[in-house]
Amino acid sequence: MSDLERKLYRIIYNMSRFRRNPSIDELKRKTGKDEKSIRKAVRNLMTRNELAWDKEKKEWRFK
Known part of the structure; x- marks a missing residue:
């Protein structure tokens, strides 16, 4: 995972925790x-x- 991918993953994960x-x-x-x-x-x-x-819930899923 590149630095940008890791950074985006963390940003999306942290923001999605707050819906x-x-x-x-x-x-x-x-x-x-x-x-x-x-x-x-x-x-x-x-x-x-x-x-x-x-698509149904309109939210991200993580591994």
């Missing part, structure tokens, strides 16, 4: 990265099954 999904703008501000990098890192986490989006 709040971070927006792309919040992730950009907290990581200092651009949208393309963030989307790529989240996609990598999802393909490795570290992170999953539950």
Whole structure:
């Protein structure tokens, strides 16, 4: 897991504990990265099954 992936995982995990999904703008501000990098890192986490989006509950699931 790269540094950016680990950072995004922790941000999403911590924010979802309070029933709040971070927006792309919040992730950009907290990581200092651009949208393309963030989307790529989240996609990598999802393909490795570290992170999953539950469409029915509209929340993240973690490994």
